[in-house]
Amino acid sequence: MNDIDVAIVGLGLAGSATAWALSRRGRSVAAFEAYGPGHRRGSSHGRARIFRRAYLDPLYVELTGRAGRLWDELSDEAGEPLLTRTGGVDHGPGREPSHMVDLLRGHGVAAELLDPAEAAGRWPGIRFTGPVVFDPEGGVLDPEASMTAMARLAAEAGAHLAYDTPIRALEPDSTGVLLHTDQATWHARTVVVAAGGWAGPLLDGLVPLPPLTVTQQQVFFFETKDPGPWPTIVHGETSLDVYALPEGPYVKFGEHVGGAVTTADGRDFVVDPAARDRAIEYARTWLPGVDPEPRSELTCLYTSTPDEDFVLDRRGPFVVCSACSGHGAKFTPLLGELAADLVDGHPPIARFALR
DSSP: OEEEEEEEEOOSHHHHHHHHHHHHTTOOEEEEOSSOTTOSSSSSOSSOEEEOOOOSSHHHHHHHHHHHHHHHHHHHHHTSOOEEOOOEEEESGGGOHHHHHHHHHHTTOOOEEEOHHHHHHHOTTSOOSSOEEEETTOEEEOHHHHHHHHHHHHHHTTOEEESSOOOOEEEEETTEEEEEOSSOEEEEEEEEEOOGGGHHHHHTTTSOOOOOEEEEEEEEEEEBSSOOOOOEEEEOSSSSOEEEEEETTEEEEEESSOOEEEOTTTOOOOOOHHHHHHHHHHHHHHOTTBOSSOSEEEEEEEEEOTTOOOOEEEETTEEEEOOOTTOOGGGHHHHHHHHHHHHTTOOOOGGGSOO
16 A cells, blocks of 8 residues: 555646645655546647736736746746746727726736737737727746646656546545545545546545536647737637647647537547638638648536636545636646645635535
């Protein structure tokens, strides 16, 4: 029997961050991932995700500030830049530009409110029809480099990391939880479940979760005609409808809404042709600085709660660090710290508590 303080199920962004945070606190940690490093079956793969302060919710604006400081700390400790500050733009009536810029400035962000002509002069590759918020703290983070760095730092601090090692069952006992793999049984006083779309099945009958919806999303990569530099882009005619961001010589584009309902194990990895058509039409209309024929495409998973808030709470020996509703990557190092706080007995953020 292998006995440890904390076991982590899942080594995507949230699980890797939790391993890093707990190992820095001197905990004995073992982390288990069902697939290989950087696999493409979940929500954490790829080389680019948006970091932004620009939310319409004060809680998330405050949390992004904490996350940004931790990204800088992680980059310093890893010895490589993991977050590139490109700046970010939000536009469309659903983004409530005037309200958003006031909210950002109230949290110390030097945000600007630009008219469409001024914004087009700065970013000629993007079409604007109304006021534009510029968030100078926005940028692009590298998920795969970040997971690799956090896993390395955790291992250097003594964490045991096991890839290609699915957890077959979680069995609570009087002093913690037994974790059964194909090779061995481990015992942990606390288990952090950071398994994304697999969290629901793993915790079924153990922790009462809110309704979680797993959807297969798709993203498309357009070659740029305008050399940039490109900011990150969030566009909402109704709310947060679509996003785009630079990734190497491409602009990566995706829809935040919709997606085919599936399961983590039952998805088909097939890009929806209707979504591809919508992406092409969007690029033709709103992104004159790209070639509107996608150069590549892929699918990924969202695991969403009804209100798109995160779930970060503890029940008995289980800490739930999922789901992130399609907007959690930017919070990665903070999610690890918050999960570690729950392991240490601190109360959850009220909005993220299980109810």
